[in-house]
Amino acid sequence: MKVTIERAAFLKALNHVQSVVERRNTIPILSNVLLQADGGQIKLTATDLDIEVVETVPADIAQGGATTAPAHMMHDIVRKLPDGAQLEIEQGPDEGRIAIFAGRSRFALQALPPEEFPDLAAGDLTNRFTVPAAEFKRLIEKTRFAISTEETRYYLNGIYLHAVGEGDAAMLRAVATDGHRLAQVQVPLPEGAAGMPGVIVPRKTVLEVHRLIEDSDDALEIALSSSKIRFGFDGIVLTSKLIDGTFPDYERVIPKDNDKSMEVDTRLFAQAVDRVSTISSEKGRAVKLHISPERVVLTVNNPDSGSAEEEVAATYDGEPLDIGFNARYLLDITNQFGGDTARFSLADAGSPTIVSDAGDETALYVLMPMRV
Incomplete structure (x- = not known):
C-alpha cells in the first residue's frame, strides 16, 4: 500500500473515527484503525464492537491495499505535523510495519493484519429515512442531559427514539429519563419513518453522532432495525448496536x-x-x-x-x-x-x-x- 494524502483531510477523518476507540483494550486490534486504499480514496474504520465509524477521504493511491495502525498514536502524529503537509503512508514488504513520511519526518508504526479487524455488519436494516442534521441535533441536545448513568437500569442509558401519532400529527419523538426527570422532544415524522420500531440509542452513540454532525448542515440518513442503527452523512457512516431492553411506559409519568x-x-x-x-x-x-x-x-x-x-x-x-x-x-x-x-x-x-x-x-x- 502506498498513499499520498493532505494532512488536514486525513487529520479530520482520524479525529472522527479514533474517538470511538477505547484507550485501554484487552483485544489489541480494537486499538487500531483500519486503512483501506482503493480507487482514489482511503477508507478509515474504527470500532469498539458496539459502535463502528467509517469515513472515506480522497487520496492519491499509488498502490492499493489494507493495513491497520494504532489509532490514537497515528492521530497524535498527524496532529503534530505542520499545516499544509503532504503525508505519504506506505507499507513495505514487512506487513508488520507501516511508515509515515511528511517533509523531513519519518515514523514507523507497528501494524496488525487487516484480516483480524472485526466487521460490525449491520445486517438487514428494515426502516430508512432522512432527517435534517439540525433537527436531529436538536433532539439530542434537548434530551441527553436526562439520560441515566445508572448501569443497573441499563434500558435508561440512552435516548428512546420512536414514532408517535398519525397523518399530519405524526412525529419522531426522543425521550430520556433517569427516574428523577424526563425530557421529551419531537420533530415532524420524516417520510419513511412510519412503522419504525421504538429503539433505545446508547449514550455513547448519541454523543458520537452529536459530535460528528455538530458542523453539518446536510441531511442525516438513518437506517435501523430492532437491534442496530446506522447514521450516514458527509462521507461518514456510524453503525451502532442498540440497547436490548424495553423502555418504560414514560407517558404514565x-x-x-x-x-x-x-x-x-x-x-x-x-x-x-x-x-x-x-x-x-x-x-x-x-x-x-x-x-x-x-x-x-x-x-x-x-x-x-x-x-x-x-x-x-x-x-x-x-x-x-x-x-x-x-x-x-x-x-x-x-x-x-x-x-x-x-x-x-x-x-x-x-x-x-x-x-x-x-x-x-x-x-x-x-x-x-x-x-x-
Whole structure:
C-alpha cells in the first residue's frame, strides 16, 4: 500500500473515527484503525464492537491495499505535523510495519493484519429515512442531559427514539429519563419513518453522532432495525448496536391533571436558582419554591453554611404552594429553553411537575419534587 494524502483531510477523518476507540483494550486490534486504499480514496474504520465509524477521504493511491495502525498514536502524529503537509503512508514488504513520511519526518508504526479487524455488519436494516442534521441535533441536545448513568437500569442509558401519532400529527419523538426527570422532544415524522420500531440509542452513540454532525448542515440518513442503527452523512457512516431492553411506559409519568400554572422569566429564574443554590450542600442541592400569585420566592437552608433567599416576579393562578426541586435539575431544564418564559404546570408538593418553554410546543420536561 502506498498513499499520498493532505494532512488536514486525513487529520479530520482520524479525529472522527479514533474517538470511538477505547484507550485501554484487552483485544489489541480494537486499538487500531483500519486503512483501506482503493480507487482514489482511503477508507478509515474504527470500532469498539458496539459502535463502528467509517469515513472515506480522497487520496492519491499509488498502490492499493489494507493495513491497520494504532489509532490514537497515528492521530497524535498527524496532529503534530505542520499545516499544509503532504503525508505519504506506505507499507513495505514487512506487513508488520507501516511508515509515515511528511517533509523531513519519518515514523514507523507497528501494524496488525487487516484480516483480524472485526466487521460490525449491520445486517438487514428494515426502516430508512432522512432527517435534517439540525433537527436531529436538536433532539439530542434537548434530551441527553436526562439520560441515566445508572448501569443497573441499563434500558435508561440512552435516548428512546420512536414514532408517535398519525397523518399530519405524526412525529419522531426522543425521550430520556433517569427516574428523577424526563425530557421529551419531537420533530415532524420524516417520510419513511412510519412503522419504525421504538429503539433505545446508547449514550455513547448519541454523543458520537452529536459530535460528528455538530458542523453539518446536510441531511442525516438513518437506517435501523430492532437491534442496530446506522447514521450516514458527509462521507461518514456510524453503525451502532442498540440497547436490548424495553423502555418504560414514560407517558404514565407525565401528569395530565396539573391544574396550577406558573409562568416566570426563564433567564431571571435560572440566575436566581443558580445564586441561591450556592449555599446548598452538594448532596442535597434542594431549592424550595414558595409560589404565590405575583411572585416566587426561592429559598435554600443549609445547616452547615447558612441560608439564601431570592424573589422573582411570576404569574400564577392557584393557591399558594411550597414545593422543592433539585437545583441542578432545574438549571439543566431551563438551559434547554430558547424562549423568554418558562411555564410550570403543578398539582401539589408531592406530585411531578411539567416544565416547558412557553414558546416551544415540541418539548416538555417532567421533574420530580424533593422534600424540603
